[in-house]
Amino acid sequence: MPREGYQEKLDALREDVLYMSEVVLERLRMGLDALETKDEDLAWEVIEGDDEVNQLYLELEQDCIDLLALQQPVASDLRFIAASFKIITDLERIADLATNLGDYTLEAERDLYPDVDIQEIGTLVIEMVEASMDAYDEEDPDACIAIAEQDDTIDERCEAASGTIVRDLIEREVDDETGEEEIEQLMADVSRLLLTVRDLERVGDHAVNIAARTLYMVENDDDLIY
Secondary structure: OOHHHHHHHHHHHHHHHHHHHHHHHHHHHHHHHHHHHOOHHHHHHHHHOHHHHHHHHHHHHHHHHHHHHHHOOOHHHHHHHHHHHHHHHHHHHHHHHHHHHHHHHHHOOOOOOOOOOHHHHHHHHHHHHHHHHHHHHHOOHHHHHHHHHHHHHHHHHHHHHHHHHHHHHHHOOOOOOOOHHHHHHHHHHHHHHHHHHHHHHHHHHHHHHHHHHHHHHHHOOOOOOO
Protein backbone atom coordinates (compact mmCIF):
# COMPACT_ATOMS: atom_id res chain seq x y z
CA MET A 1 0.00 0.00 0.00
CA PRO A 2 1.34 3.47 -0.84
CA ARG A 3 2.39 5.56 2.14
CA GLU A 4 -0.45 8.03 1.45
CA GLY A 5 -3.06 5.28 1.67
CA TYR A 6 -1.54 3.86 4.84
CA GLN A 7 -1.59 7.27 6.55
CA GLU A 8 -5.20 7.76 5.48
CA LYS A 9 -6.11 4.49 7.20
CA LEU A 10 -4.37 5.61 10.39
CA ASP A 11 -6.21 8.94 10.28
CA ALA A 12 -9.50 7.14 9.65
CA LEU A 13 -8.89 4.86 12.63
CA ARG A 14 -8.40 7.86 14.92
CA GLU A 15 -11.59 9.51 13.64
CA ASP A 16 -13.57 6.31 14.04
CA VAL A 17 -12.34 5.81 17.61
CA LEU A 18 -13.38 9.38 18.42
CA TYR A 19 -16.77 8.76 16.82
CA MET A 20 -17.23 5.63 18.93
CA SER A 21 -16.46 7.67 22.05
CA GLU A 22 -19.15 10.18 21.10
CA VAL A 23 -21.72 7.41 20.73
CA VAL A 24 -20.71 5.86 24.06
CA LEU A 25 -20.78 9.18 25.91
CA GLU A 26 -24.24 9.90 24.54
CA ARG A 27 -25.40 6.50 25.82
CA LEU A 28 -23.93 7.32 29.23
CA ARG A 29 -25.69 10.70 29.36
CA MET A 30 -28.96 9.06 28.35
CA GLY A 31 -28.53 6.43 31.06
CA LEU A 32 -28.03 9.08 33.71
CA ASP A 33 -31.01 11.08 32.42
CA ALA A 34 -33.19 7.98 32.47
CA LEU A 35 -32.12 7.22 36.02
CA GLU A 36 -32.89 10.75 37.18
CA THR A 37 -36.27 11.07 35.49
CA LYS A 38 -37.34 7.41 35.79
CA ASP A 39 -37.93 7.48 32.02
CA GLU A 40 -38.43 3.85 31.04
CA ASP A 41 -38.59 4.59 27.30
CA LEU A 42 -35.21 6.30 27.49
CA ALA A 43 -33.86 3.42 29.55
CA TRP A 44 -34.92 0.94 26.86
CA GLU A 45 -33.31 3.13 24.20
CA VAL A 46 -30.00 2.90 26.07
CA ILE A 47 -30.31 -0.85 26.56
CA GLU A 48 -31.27 -1.60 22.96
CA GLY A 49 -28.63 0.81 21.64
CA ASP A 50 -25.84 -1.36 23.02
CA ASP A 51 -25.89 -3.45 19.85
CA GLU A 52 -24.75 -0.41 17.85
CA VAL A 53 -21.76 0.07 20.13
CA ASN A 54 -20.88 -3.61 19.96
CA GLN A 55 -20.96 -3.47 16.15
CA LEU A 56 -18.73 -0.39 16.13
CA TYR A 57 -16.32 -2.19 18.41
CA LEU A 58 -16.11 -5.25 16.17
CA GLU A 59 -15.54 -3.14 13.06
CA LEU A 60 -12.77 -1.12 14.68
CA GLU A 61 -11.21 -4.24 16.15
CA GLN A 62 -10.98 -5.66 12.62
CA ASP A 63 -9.48 -2.40 11.34
CA CYS A 64 -6.77 -2.60 14.01
CA ILE A 65 -6.06 -6.24 13.19
CA ASP A 66 -5.83 -5.46 9.47
CA LEU A 67 -3.39 -2.62 10.06
CA LEU A 68 -1.22 -4.78 12.29
CA ALA A 69 -1.28 -7.80 10.01
CA LEU A 70 -1.06 -6.15 6.59
CA GLN A 71 1.06 -3.09 7.26
CA GLN A 72 3.45 -4.35 9.95
CA PRO A 73 3.75 -0.89 11.54
CA VAL A 74 6.76 0.02 13.64
CA ALA A 75 7.51 2.43 16.50
CA SER A 76 4.96 5.22 16.94
CA ASP A 77 2.45 3.81 14.44
CA LEU A 78 2.49 0.47 16.23
CA ARG A 79 1.87 2.14 19.59
CA PHE A 80 -0.97 4.17 18.08
CA ILE A 81 -2.75 1.13 16.69
CA ALA A 82 -2.22 -0.89 19.88
CA ALA A 83 -3.46 2.01 22.02
CA SER A 84 -6.51 2.48 19.81
CA PHE A 85 -7.32 -1.22 20.13
CA LYS A 86 -7.16 -1.00 23.93
CA ILE A 87 -9.16 2.23 24.00
CA ILE A 88 -12.09 0.84 22.01
CA THR A 89 -12.23 -2.01 24.52
CA ASP A 90 -12.56 0.50 27.36
CA LEU A 91 -15.22 2.39 25.41
CA GLU A 92 -17.21 -0.79 24.84
CA ARG A 93 -17.12 -1.52 28.56
CA ILE A 94 -18.27 2.01 29.38
CA ALA A 95 -21.23 1.41 27.07
CA ASP A 96 -22.01 -1.77 29.02
CA LEU A 97 -22.02 0.29 32.23
CA ALA A 98 -24.39 2.79 30.59
CA THR A 99 -26.65 -0.15 29.78
CA ASN A 100 -26.60 -1.07 33.46
CA LEU A 101 -27.98 2.38 34.25
CA GLY A 102 -30.87 1.64 31.92
CA ASP A 103 -31.50 -1.62 33.76
CA TYR A 104 -31.39 0.13 37.14
CA THR A 105 -33.94 2.65 35.88
CA LEU A 106 -36.40 -0.13 35.09
CA GLU A 107 -35.88 -1.59 38.56
CA ALA A 108 -36.05 1.68 40.52
CA GLU A 109 -39.27 2.54 42.30
CA ARG A 110 -38.18 5.29 44.68
CA ASP A 111 -35.28 7.51 45.72
CA LEU A 112 -34.09 6.67 49.20
CA TYR A 113 -31.01 8.84 49.50
CA PRO A 114 -31.39 12.46 48.40
CA ASP A 115 -27.97 13.20 49.93
CA VAL A 116 -26.30 10.88 47.41
CA ASP A 117 -25.84 12.93 44.26
CA ILE A 118 -25.57 10.32 41.52
CA GLN A 119 -25.88 12.97 38.81
CA GLU A 120 -22.88 14.92 40.15
CA ILE A 121 -20.71 11.80 40.15
CA GLY A 122 -21.99 10.96 36.68
CA THR A 123 -21.11 14.42 35.38
CA LEU A 124 -17.58 14.12 36.79
CA VAL A 125 -16.90 10.76 35.16
CA ILE A 126 -18.32 11.93 31.83
CA GLU A 127 -15.93 14.88 31.96
CA MET A 128 -13.08 12.45 32.65
CA VAL A 129 -13.92 10.33 29.62
CA GLU A 130 -14.26 13.44 27.45
CA ALA A 131 -10.87 14.70 28.67
CA SER A 132 -9.22 11.33 28.05
CA MET A 133 -10.52 11.24 24.48
CA ASP A 134 -9.36 14.83 23.90
CA ALA A 135 -5.92 13.76 25.14
CA TYR A 136 -5.97 10.86 22.67
CA ASP A 137 -7.03 13.14 19.82
CA GLU A 138 -4.50 15.86 20.65
CA GLU A 139 -1.75 13.48 21.85
CA ASP A 140 -1.44 15.46 25.09
CA PRO A 141 0.68 13.67 27.74
CA ASP A 142 0.11 16.34 30.41
CA ALA A 143 -3.64 15.86 30.14
CA CYS A 144 -3.18 12.10 30.61
CA ILE A 145 -1.41 12.63 33.91
CA ALA A 146 -4.04 15.12 35.10
CA ILE A 147 -6.81 12.63 34.34
CA ALA A 148 -5.10 9.91 36.37
CA GLU A 149 -4.76 12.30 39.30
CA GLN A 150 -8.44 13.24 39.08
CA ASP A 151 -9.42 9.62 39.65
CA ASP A 152 -8.64 10.04 43.35
CA THR A 153 -11.45 12.61 43.58
CA ILE A 154 -13.90 10.22 41.91
CA ASP A 155 -12.89 7.41 44.26
CA GLU A 156 -13.43 9.67 47.27
CA ARG A 157 -16.87 10.77 46.06
CA CYS A 158 -17.93 7.19 45.41
CA GLU A 159 -16.61 5.96 48.75
CA ALA A 160 -18.48 8.74 50.56
CA ALA A 161 -21.69 7.96 48.66
CA SER A 162 -21.44 4.25 49.43
CA GLY A 163 -20.72 5.05 53.08
CA THR A 164 -23.85 7.19 53.29
CA ILE A 165 -25.99 4.41 51.86
CA VAL A 166 -24.60 1.71 54.15
CA ARG A 167 -24.73 3.94 57.24
CA ASP A 168 -28.37 4.81 56.57
CA LEU A 169 -29.22 1.15 56.14
CA ILE A 170 -27.61 0.28 59.47
CA GLU A 171 -29.39 3.12 61.26
CA ARG A 172 -32.77 2.50 59.65
CA GLU A 173 -35.34 1.23 62.14
CA VAL A 174 -36.93 -2.10 61.35
CA ASP A 175 -39.45 -3.47 63.82
CA ASP A 176 -41.85 -6.39 64.09
CA GLU A 177 -44.44 -4.50 62.08
CA THR A 178 -42.14 -4.10 59.10
CA GLY A 179 -43.32 -6.52 56.44
CA GLU A 180 -41.00 -8.94 54.68
CA GLU A 181 -41.92 -7.46 51.31
CA GLU A 182 -40.97 -3.98 52.51
CA ILE A 183 -37.62 -5.24 53.80
CA GLU A 184 -36.93 -7.01 50.50
CA GLN A 185 -37.74 -3.84 48.56
CA LEU A 186 -35.47 -1.81 50.81
CA MET A 187 -32.57 -4.22 50.25
CA ALA A 188 -33.18 -4.20 46.50
CA ASP A 189 -33.13 -0.39 46.43
CA VAL A 190 -29.94 -0.25 48.49
CA SER A 191 -28.25 -2.86 46.29
CA ARG A 192 -29.26 -1.02 43.12
CA LEU A 193 -27.87 2.29 44.36
CA LEU A 194 -24.60 0.74 45.52
CA LEU A 195 -24.22 -0.88 42.10
CA THR A 196 -24.90 2.48 40.43
CA VAL A 197 -22.12 4.13 42.43
CA ARG A 198 -19.77 1.24 41.69
CA ASP A 199 -20.48 1.38 37.96
CA LEU A 200 -19.82 5.12 37.78
CA GLU A 201 -16.55 4.60 39.62
CA ARG A 202 -15.64 1.98 37.02
CA VAL A 203 -16.36 4.49 34.23
CA GLY A 204 -13.74 6.72 35.85
CA ASP A 205 -11.33 3.78 35.91
CA HIS A 206 -11.85 3.24 32.18
CA ALA A 207 -11.15 6.95 31.58
CA VAL A 208 -7.82 6.48 33.37
CA ASN A 209 -7.12 3.41 31.23
CA ILE A 210 -7.66 5.50 28.10
CA ALA A 211 -5.32 8.18 29.43
CA ALA A 212 -2.73 5.53 30.30
CA ARG A 213 -2.78 4.04 26.81
CA THR A 214 -2.61 7.50 25.28
CA LEU A 215 0.45 8.39 27.35
CA TYR A 216 2.10 5.18 26.21
CA MET A 217 1.13 5.94 22.61
CA VAL A 218 2.58 9.44 22.69
CA GLU A 219 5.69 9.05 24.83
CA ASN A 220 6.29 5.30 25.10
CA ASP A 221 5.66 5.80 28.83
CA ASP A 222 3.89 2.95 30.62
CA ASP A 223 3.87 4.49 34.12
CA LEU A 224 0.07 4.88 34.19
CA ILE A 225 -0.57 1.39 32.86
CA TYR A 226 0.88 -0.44 35.85
